[in-house]
Amino acid sequence: MSSKRPLQPLNDVQLNKANIQSPTTVKTPIKGAISKPDAGKKKKREKLSSLCKTPPSIVKNRHGRGYRRGHFLGEGGFARCFQMKDDTGRTFAAKTVAKASIKNEKTKTKLLSEIKIHKSMSHPNIVEFIDCFEDDVNVYILLEICPHQSLMELLKTRKIITEAEARFFMVQVIGAVKYLHRRKVVHRDLKLGNIFFDPHMNLKIGDFGLATIINSAHPRRYTICGTPNYIAPEVLGGKDVGHGFEVDIWAIGIMLYAMLFGKPPFQSKDVQVIYERIKNNDYKFPPDSLVSLEARQLIRDMLSTDPYQRPSMDQVLEYDWFKCGSFPSHITTESLKQKPKNLAFITKEESMINFANCKQQVGINDVPKHPVEILRTDLESERPRTLLPHSLSPDNTKNKYKEVSPVNIKPYKSKISNQLSKASYDNKMVYMLSESLSETLENIKLIETGQLQPDPKLVQKPQLVSKWVDYSNKHGFAYQLSTNSIGVLFTEGHTVLKFQDRSDIFLIHPNEETGWKVDHFQREQIPKDLSNEMQVIEFFDKYMTAHLSDVSSGEKHDQNGGVFLRRYTRDDNGIMFELSNGSYQFNFKDHHKIVLSEYGHYITHITPNKEIETLPLDYVLKNGNFFETPDDYFTVKYNFMKHVLREKISI
Structure with a gap:
């Protein structure tokens, strides 16, 4: 553990506060650990983690990106963990394995298998794999840091x-x-x-x-x-x-x-x-x-x-x-x-x-994932002097081992939602979307300055996206509205919308002249070339009914065939839905949902317990929060929503 170089402390995570085993953890990784004790004095086995040298104050990956070493976080049987911080201030846990401990091909294969398996995981309840690289003495596995211990x-x-x-x-x-x-x-x-x-x-x-x-x-x-x-x-x-x-x-x-x-x-x-x-x-x-x-x-x-x-x-x-x-x-x-x-x-x-x-x-009802495979190329080094093969390195652009996740997280400040990118996204459609956004933002500005007061007698609970499944890596984005309407925004850009207890459907697709064109078909009139779409929408209908909970606590609205999901956007803060009636729904990661409806005149809050409160926007702004269902972070979320809408217009 000792080193002539002093540790460079980082103050945001304290000693033994991250996702590593405590120094006292005992593991039984090999068969010999379950043998009976010898009659004589037992020789103490060398702890492999003791071979790990303290990393230099700055460790660089193969692209030259530097990570500043921070606190020692603890050790297990094979590795030591240190806090690492990059140039942007993000903090990680670096599992550090001494190359001296990798004494044979079997040990090397075991380490590479660990990297391969962990790298291929993408789940909200699995520690995120960030990067892996090496220097002359250590291999570093960079992981999401978990500051509240285990x-x-x-x-x-x-x-x-x-x-x-x-x-x-x-x-x-x-x-x-x-x-x-x-x-x-x-x-x-x-x-x-x-x-x-x-x-x-x-x-x-x-x-x-x-x-x-x-x-x-x-x-x-x-x-x-x-x-x-x-x-x-x-x-x-x-x-x-x-x-x-x-x-x-x-x-x-x-x-x-x-x-x-x-x-x-x-x-x-x-x-x-x-x-x-x-x-x-x-x-x-x-x-x-x-x-x-x-x-x-x-x-x-x-x-x-x-x-x-x-x-x-x-x-x-x-x-x-x-x-x-x-x-x-x-x-x-x-x-x-x-x-x-x-x-x-x-x-x-x-x-x-x-x-x-x-x-x-936690994805209990998610569709099955592709199995992980360990290929020979994963375990063979392409360069004799290095331990990590090229196929596991961060610059592998082929992504041949990376799971294609049905959750494509995209930043708000990005190109138009990928689900419409394959469609003929022309000036008319852009105009229709930005016109709706502009009207909403203008109304919000007038309400904030007291120049516009929505009529509280006209307030109505908005239609909501009450259930959804993002399966855009194969079919599209499926959703259910609070009217019980089921829709799928297919990856090609068109939408199929159907109602519960009705046999007719609506086909909504981009159109150069009108922006959006809607075709209405009775069940017996549905074209054969839509048969695949009908199978998909029936599948998602049954899936969401059986497995997903409704955000709107069972309250249904009158059916309205004119409302559909125009586009959606995901990022680390949650998901945003843009509906064709001028509503913007934000589902935040803390499970609160806020909807701006009627082009900004009204605002709705849905709590994690499915309590719903809809009020004129000026009422909520004057109060600084909702009345019956206050949100501790309302001001932050409200400003964030305005920022997102402005960013959408600027795209």
């Missing part, structure tokens, strides 16, 4: 957590693990110390050092690996048994037990005792604990010795435990120190809504 540190402080918090945490972990399993990846080292909190207190799975791929070529794995308290019994069987995806389900059960009862169920100071208890399923629930019977039943089933008797990820979420108590809409930093105060005030109805929203946010 579940392990939370449990050390709190001892136990509430069942309400555990429900929320479990859904986020299950969403991420289901994503891994759909991509044929088994993590194999899920534990409290590898589940980190991002700045918004959402959980992120990290450390893919033991992750592997399960496919037809390798249906089972036989390496004995993991962390003692979390190892599944079939892993201990080694080559005689083999293991698969079920080991992750076992580990989630261990984590749930630890969160609710304060320690893992098989814990002992002697590792061999832990293994014997695991093999015999020898654990008990503390008799004085108030943990519910529903939670205990879920734990029992997840900790079944027979891996095929454990519930699947989807089956876990069907257990009564998720529905028999409070489920918060989000977790705050209060949970890091104490039991949150607001849990007792969550109603059953709110809990069911929060549970459904949480499942949607």
